[in-house]
Amino acid sequence: DRVVYKFNFCDKTLSPSVKKGCHAVSLDDERKTFHPMLWDERNEKKRRIDQVWFAGVHSNVGGGYPRQGMSLVAMQWMMDQARRSGLRLTGANQDFYTVHGNVYDKLYDSRAGLAIYYRFKPRDVYAMCAEKGIAPRLHESVLDRIVSMSTGYAPGNVPHNVEFVPDTMASPRLKRAEREIRQALEQDTSLLRRVRPWIWLRKWTHFFLLVFTGIALYYTFYADGTVESIAMSIQDTFSNQGMLEKGWYLLQTRPWVVLVIAAMYGLSRIIRWTMHRTYSRFWYPLVQRL
Incomplete structure (x- = not known):
């Protein structure tokens, strides 16, 4: 929010001229x-x-x-x-x-x-x-x-x-x-207090996912470093074949980047499942009384 401009309301109070x-x-x-x-x-x-x-x-x-x-x-x-x-x-x-x-x-x-x-x-x-x-x-x-x-x-x-x-x-x-x-x-x-460590971990997982995705994009599109080659590399990626080629190239040259991205993605899904299991264990016995 400090870097990207965001739209702000001048205030969040409903105008007195609005009845409802x-x-x-x-x-x-x-x-x-x-x-x-x-x-x-x-x-x-x-x-x-x-x-x-x-x-x-x-x-x-x-x-x-x-x-x-x-x-x-x-x-x-x-x-x-x-x-x-x-x-x-x-x-x-x-x-x-x-x-x-x-x-x-x-x-x-x-x-x-x-x-x-x-x-x-x-x-x-x-x-x-x-x-x-x-x-x-x-x-x-x-x-x-x-x-x-x-x-x-x-x-x-x-x-x-x-x-x-x-x-x-x-x-x-x-x-x-x-x-x-x-x-x-x-x-x-609320139940959010019971899963606070998992929320914290999921936020850090998201951060590392962004970082290593940025590294992957850098290695994928950098080429020889000229503006023309980078533009051509990005343009080629928009085709299905080009996307597969870029992915295969990255896997061959920088497999550790791909593995970290996959690990972060997988970890985020595991955390999500763990949080949902906590919620389900709370609601399952309770719904019988609702």
């Missing part, structure tokens, strides 16, 4: 670049802001993936909030969102493939909300996906002071779930 503000936030995205900008509610005198967390990564909530069932859940909530605030929705097919909204749809991996080069930072819902004076409110569909157990969904950042927002009407089930989660977490604000 609603913000659907992704619970599961692990990319620091996509961290949400939450409205600051510390000086709010009345309830006019609803910031609610939904299961899924950035585009699972905001839309954009081919399988869009999860994003339609957030869209339905947003439309309901707008309608309750007096906004008339003309030409909107309400039944489409109700029928096709599906919280059990595919939850995409925010750091799959080349996206692994994004900086790793899971969303600490408790800390982010506490900083802005926000009650950590999760949509009821998050609980539905956890309890179903059919998708293996086990988020690690559900805070101990969670409040579940009902999809339609309040239910004793939601209050019971809040109480059970708070008791199960004991003194922890």
